[in-house]
Amino acid sequence: QVQLVQSGAEVKKPGASVKVSCKASGYTFTSYYMHWVRQAPGQGLEWMGIINPSGGSTSYAQKFQGRVTMTRDTSTSTVYMELSSLRSEDTAVYYCASLGRDSSDLGDYWGQGTLVTVSS
Amino acid sequence: SYELTQPPSVSVSPGQTARITCSGDALPKQYAYWYQQKPGQAPVLVIYKDSERPSGIPERFSGSSSGTTVTLTISGVQAEDEADYYCQSADSSGTVVVFGGGTKLTVL
Numbered sequence: 001q002v003q004l005v006q007s008g009a010e011v012k013k014p015g016a017s018v019k020v021s022c023k024a025s026g027y028t029f030t031s032y033y034m035h036w037v038r039q040a041p042g043q044g045l046e047w048m049g050i051i052n053p054s055g056g057s058t059s060y061a062q063k064f065q066g067r068v069t070m071t072r073d074t075s076t077s078t079v080y081m082e083l084s085s086l087r088s089e090d091t092a093v094y095y096c097a098s099l100g101r102d103s104s105d106l107g108d109y110w111g112q113g114t115l116v117t118v119s120s
Numbered sequence: 121s122y123e124l125t126q127p128p129s130v131s132v133s134p135g136q137t138a139r140i141t142c143s144g145d146a147l148p149k150q151y152a153y154w155y156q157q158k159p160g161q162a163p164v165l166v167i168y169k170d171s172e173r174p175s176g177i178p179e180r181f182s183g184s185s186s187g188t189t190v191t192l193t194i195s196g197v198q199a200e201d202e203a204d205y206y207c208q209s210a211d212s213s214g215t216v217v218v219f220g221g222g223t224k225l226t227v228l
Contacts, residue, residue, distance in 0.1 A: 035217065037163075045155070045163065045206050047217040059215060062121070095162055101169070104210035104217055105153060108174050110162040 002026035004096050004111035011117045017084040020114045022096035029077035030054040032099050035106045036070065036081045038092040039113075048094075050103060051079055086118045122146060122211040124220035131226040138194040140223045142207030145188055152190040153208040154183060156201075157222075163206065167192060194225075202227045 007021040022034065036048040049060035051070040058070045069082045079096060093113040100107035124144040132138040142152060152170050155163035165174050167183035170190060180195045190209075194201055207220040 037219075044204075044222040045157075045208075045219040047208075047219060050217070061216065104150065104214055105168060106165075106208065106217070108165050108168075110164075113162055 002109050006111040006114045009115040019082040022079045022111050024077045034079045035097045037095045040092040091118045126220040126223045129224045132197050133228045138197050140192045142220050143189045146212040147188050150210045154192045155206045157204045199227050
């Protein structure tokens with residue numbers, strides 16, 4: 001069955017970087033885009049960007065340009081999202097999502113979420 | 121930047137029909153998607169491509185589109201439908217994904 005399994009919770013200091021992983025199984029990894037979405041405590045969903053696991057091309061939301069990097073490892077069917085220069089406002093649950101029907105469809109399958117806490 | 125607008129809250133009694141709207145200038149050109157999110161859980165897709173229902177989603181969930189507004193309709197609302205609902209679409213270029221601010225559905 002399809003699964004997106006994310007790495008565990010992280011606590012980081014302001015200015016540091018965090019790298020969250022999302023391991024896919026149960027489908028052809030390179031056939032579907034992977035999106036990253038975050039949700040700050042008590043707030044709504046916020047799209048961060050998309051990666052094409054086939055060729056590795058990416059597109060990021062303007063808000064995160066210059067601070068976010070999405071990569072993939074096809075040998076392990078894993079996508080990574082690295083966010084740098086962390087600040088307290090980056091405290092959020094980060095989700096990966098895939099198996100959309102096209103690039104603007106996040107898909108039916110989401111990871112369980114990874115809580116990133118930024119605190120001094 | 122492109123925005124999708126949802127009402128912050130909608131309240132209905134059990135068995136009634138709930139309608140949640142989402143407005144955006146690019147909606148005539150871009151599909152809309154609807155997600156249900158319960159506390160502490162990841163979002164669940166309930167409608168895709170304006171009006172299609174994924175497998176496993178109850179028939180009481182339906183979607184429609186008219187001009188710059190899309191609507192999620194939940195017929196015969198049940199207590200278990202109490203959740204936050206988010207619409208999602210893309211800007212006119214199709215390259216930037218956007219979420220609405222979310223609507224809290226309360227079942228009275």
